[in-house]
Every structure is written in C-alpha cells, then in structure tokens.
Amino acid sequence: MNFPLVLLILLVVTGCIWLLDSLFLKHKRAAGATEPWWVEYPKSFFPIILIVFCLRSFLVEPFKIPSGSMIPTLLVGDFILVNKFTYGIRLPVINHKIIEMNQPKRGEVMVFRYPEDPSIDYIKRVIGLPGDTVTYRNKKLSINGVPVERELNGDYKYIESGLAYVYTQRFKELIDDKSYSILINQEMPHMLLSSVHYFPFRENCAFDMKGFTCKVPEGNYFTLGDNRDGSSDSRYWGFVPEKNIVGKAFMVWWNFSDLSRIGLSIN
Template structure:
C-alpha cells in the first residue's frame, strides 16, 4: 500500500491548522474593528437599535459585517478537516491493497479498514504513542510504515514479537524453536502452483500460500525489543522481514480488521459481495 508521494496526514494537519489560524485571527484581530465600523455606520445613519431598515441600509450594513473571504472559507472548512483528521488519525483509516503479498487473505484491490487505536493513540504525522493500549499480537494483520521508506505503507501479518527467536527453514516456520504446523487445504495444480495451507499463529487461524518450488530463505532472527517480525501470507511472493528486517513500534499504523469493498479500476463497478472480517 502506498500514499504515493503525498504525505496526506501532514497535508491534513497543515490544512486544519491553517483554517483554525484564520478563525482565531478573525476572532482576535478583525472582529472588533468590524463591530466598531458597523456601530459607527448605524450611528451615521441615525438608526436606533430596533429601527426597521430599508433595503439599501440593510445592504450597506451587511456589506460591512461580512467576514473576509478567507475567514469565511476557514470557518466553513475547519470542522470538516478537523473531523477527518480525528477519525483518520485516531479511529479508522481506509487503505487499498495494491499487491498480492497477502493472498489468499487479502486480494489485490480490496479496500480495507484499519483500526488506529488498537495499538494505542499516536500523534498524527510523528507517530509517537501518547496513550498506550494494546501491543501487536502474534497473528494480527498489521499496517505499518516501511522502515526503508516511511512514506510507503505496508501490510503484513505479525509473526514475531519482541524477544522471539524466528527460524525459517525449508519453508517451515519455527518460533522459539517450536514448529508452526500447517495443514494442506488445497494442493498445487498445473494451473496454480501455489498450495493453500491453514496455519495457526497465536489465537488466529488463517490461510497461507506456499509455492511448489525451492526455498528462497533459510535463516534465523532474534526480534529486538520494541520491534516486530512480519511476513506476508503469500509466503513466496512477499517482501517482508525475511528480506529487510524488523518493524519498529514507532512505525506501526494500526490493525486491519475488515474488507469493505473490492474495486479493480475506475472503469469497473465496485463490488460488496466479499465484505468480511480479516482473520
């Protein structure tokens, strides 16, 4: 997953702050002179407080009382930006799946929802945890910022927790020297050389793909404190911790919990027939 070259959270924070600044500037600097000018205009017209106004008088007073365009714009957009910022930063954020690294759990062009407070409340942009809650658990499908390029969002399954010893040998996963057993659910075929297996990670039972080919990686890792070891469910077609290392806690975004839409392109209609919870 990627936000392309636009840091959307930063843009959202800047827009929200700019609108709030325009509102505050009007309240502290512009509103009082505008009120004085309006009162002076009424005095110059010889108007009492309850006197009925002609159309021309009303037009003149409305023109004086009118807020500057930028202030009006700021007041209109601030509530919108603020609500979006709060929801996106602290509650739920949508993402689109761009690759097949999490097959068969997640398909390309699935639209998912990510719980942003599952792993604690974090500051937007900085990602600093200000209110701890839960830590990522083994088996969670987690969204995080790619350590080699934090502008890019990745999604993988949490396999190793801090302190764990992870070994991947001959396409078999060992955690703390214990083999994570898998059961064959669908054998590879001539058309599809991927075998589908059921795997149990922590409390989560889920499906994975393994190709009918030789192993790409045979290696052992020890997960440092404050870091996580992640892997894609499409084990032979996933760029994950086996190749680039661990995910630090400050780059964690949230827990993926639901698929709410599948939409392949703007030239097709979105479908909602495969909406589901993510296991």
C-alpha cells in the first residue's frame, strides 16, 4: 500500500470538507444546530492528518527493519527514524527534489526506493558516490583503488529465519573517517553470479567468482548491506538513482524484543 498517497488523499478530502464548511455550510445551519457527522469527523481529523503528513513528508519518517541484511548495525524488528530533509526537500508521493541540501556521503545508512520496484523501501550503507570505482574482491572492499581499512573484531552469531544460528566474523570498517561494523561469513561464496540481475549501467561492472568492480555512474550511488554475505544490494540489482533517495537513517526508536536498543544512534 502506498501510505504517503493514502495520507495525501485523506488530507485533501478532510481539508476540502473543512474549507467547504467554513465558507458555506456553517452559515446555512440553524443557530445551535449540531454539525452532521460527515462534517464533524473530517474537521476533527484534518489538523491531525495535516501534522502527520508534514512531519512524515518533510522531517522524519518511521521505518521497520524487516530483514537481517544490515546486521549488526540494525536488527530485525528495529523501528528506526529517517531524516527526510538532510538530502534535500522532496515533494511527497512523487519524491521530486525541490530544495538542494546535502549529498549522501560514504558510510552513511540510507533509505531509498528499491530500483526494481519503487513501491518497496530498502535500507543499505552508501559505499560508492557518483564517479567512484568500487571493487569487492575476496571479500575485501576497495574504493578508487584504495583498500578500505578494516580490522577483525571477534566472532558474531545470529539466528536466521528463526531456524538456525549463523556464525560469522565481525569486522570494524573505516570509510572517510566513518567507522561501523560489518559481518563476513567466510563459508559463503565470494559472489553469487547466478543472482546478478540485468540492471541499468550494468556495462559499468565486471563480475567473476571472486567478486566485482563497478564504476558508479553520475546521479547514482552504490550501496552494500553490513551483513555482507546476507544482503541483496547493489552487487546484485545495481545502482541507486538519486531520484529514489528517501532519507538518512539516524536512530532506533523501538524494538519489542530488545528495549535496550531504544535511542541507539545509527552509525
């Protein structure tokens, strides 16, 4: 369901009824007469819907993490907040940018519309900026020919689909002075070539069994999940167009399974 569109329709309908009553209908009612229900309810809900619409469209939007692709940074069941204006002010529903502000930076956690189905929101970490050459070979990342710093930070295990434990290694990765944790499962293949899609600018990429190299086209970004061997990301479905950007994730505001995560900053 396209929730922003539904919210916009509700806003327009309740707003029109409120305006119609303010300009015409209330002057025709007898003094002391009660408002009909179809006027009373829309008028009551209009200011609430207006506030929610403005907050959600231009300031902050909540999201729920549905998968483990960003473990250990984000866990399944995390409810997060996304800054909607840091990458520019966009018109709701059509997502057209009207005011330029900041551009995404390497290492930031970004929410965007999935290029293959814009009705779905994805969350990944920005790795490559327009013009960058991103290489991931033997499970080691390089940007523009410079290896990304990382250091082993112990083992990490998590439950996958509630059925079995997955044992991985946890690394601290450093991009442009931004540090964050990633997971590497040494038992998984370096690259699942059969899972690579045909996507726009695929000719910018070269794939083999050991990994890939991609040059990010202008107006696009390259993203990876922190759970490197458990993520569907730009390696497989391509680049994120600038027009698909939703905002920057910045805080976990709730998790029913782990209340200690409430208020955690997203690095």
